[in-house]
Amino acid sequence: MNPMKVLDVAVALTSVTKQYAHGVTALDDVTIGFAPGTFTAVMGPSGSGKSTMLQCAAGLDRPSAGQVVIDGRDLATLKDRELTLLRRDRIGFIFQSFNLLPSLTAEQNVGLPLRLAGRRPDRALIRQSLAAVGLAERGSHRPGELSGGQQQRVAIARALVTRPAVLFADEPTGALDANTSRQVLQLLRTLVDKHAQTIVMVTHDAVAASYADRVVFLADGRVYGELHDPSAELVATRMLQLEAASC
Numbered sequence: 162m163n164p165m166k167v168l169d170v171a172v173a174l175t176s177v178t179k180q181y182a183h184g185v186t187a188l189d190d191v192t193i194g195f196a197p198g199t200f201t202a203v204m205g206p207s208g209s210g211k212s213t214m215l216q217c218a219a220g221l222d223r224p225s226a227g228q229v230v231i232d233g234r235d236l237a238t239l240k241d242r243e244l245t246l247l248r249r250d251r252i253g254f255i256f257q258s259f260n261l262l263p264s265l266t267a268e269q270n271v272g273l274p275l276r277l278a279g280r281r282p283d284r285a286l287i288r289q290s291l292a293a294v295g296l297a298e299r300g301s302h303r304p305g306e307l308s309g310g311q312q313q314r315v316a317i318a319r320a321l322v323t324r325p326a327v328l329f330a331d332e333p334t335g336a337l338d339a340n341t342s343r344q345v346l347q348l349l350r351t352l353v354d355k356h357a358q359t360i361v362m363v364t365h366d367a368v369a370a371s372y373a374d375r376v377v378f379l380a381d382g383r384v385y386g387e388l389h390d391p392s393a394e395l396v397a398t399r400m401l402q403l404e405a406a407s408c
């Protein structure tokens with residue numbers, strides 16, 4: 162990828178390889194970019210490198226070789242402190258298990274990234290973030306008093322409160338039923354369409370992937386093609402082909 166192209170994307174991976182101990186190559190020469198204001202789903206058989214790619218793209222893990230550029234900054238050139246700040250201020254992350262602090266209210270959970278940044282939690286901003294995910298009335302509720310879908314929406318509000326360049330999502334609907342999943346996916350779609358949020362989501366679910374603009378397929382640590390605006394059926398067919406090929 163040339164330098165101009167790198168500037169055009171929110172996140173760019175160029176020839177990224179990640180090797181673990183015991184000779185495991187989790188990512189093998191992966192080059193891929195995620196354009197601002199787009200929603201990308203990453204799919205592939207179990208062990209194909211999806212989570213590893215997300216971790217490297219989010220600056221949570223360092224590649225063995227290759228370059229990762231987030232928001233125009235080459236991660237390899239950053240000192241540990243600078244990388245921590247970039248992750249804190251420019252990256253949002255949501256997980257299958259929500260990862261909310263059970264003793265804090267929804268408002269306090271959403272305000273956490275601001276506190277960690279040493280900023281005074283701005284209540285108007287926090288309330289605005291909760292309203293954006295449809296939970297304006299639930300600010301004083303603790304996670305145990307909220308449904309799974311509501312907890313994931315609090316986690317999304319928390320991830321977005323710093324206005325990150327990219328929101329990474331690792332199986333965000335994995336713990337939710339079909340109906341609640343649809344609501345969360347529709348919310349992610351709206352964040353892209355209305356607020357030009359960049360989202361990169363790992364999923365095993367073809368229906369979830371069909372909410373994205375683009376689906377990237379991984380197998381054995383390599384990119385094996387992509388689909389644009391695909392139907393769930395087309396994604397499922399492609400996954401079956403990949404799984405059959407990697408057996």
Ligand SMILES: Nc1ncnc2c1ncn2[C@@H]1O[C@H](COP(=O)(O)OP(=O)(O)OP(=O)(O)O)[C@@H](O)[C@H]1O
Binds near residue numbers: 182185186207211
């Ligand atoms: N910390 C680690 N140490 C050694 N090997 C690892 C480590 N993390 C992942 N791997 C290996 O790297 C490969 C890719 O793993 P990764 O978790 O990225 O795959 P995945 O596509 O997300 O899988 P799944 O869909 O099952 O979650 C696998 O072979 C895995 O066993």
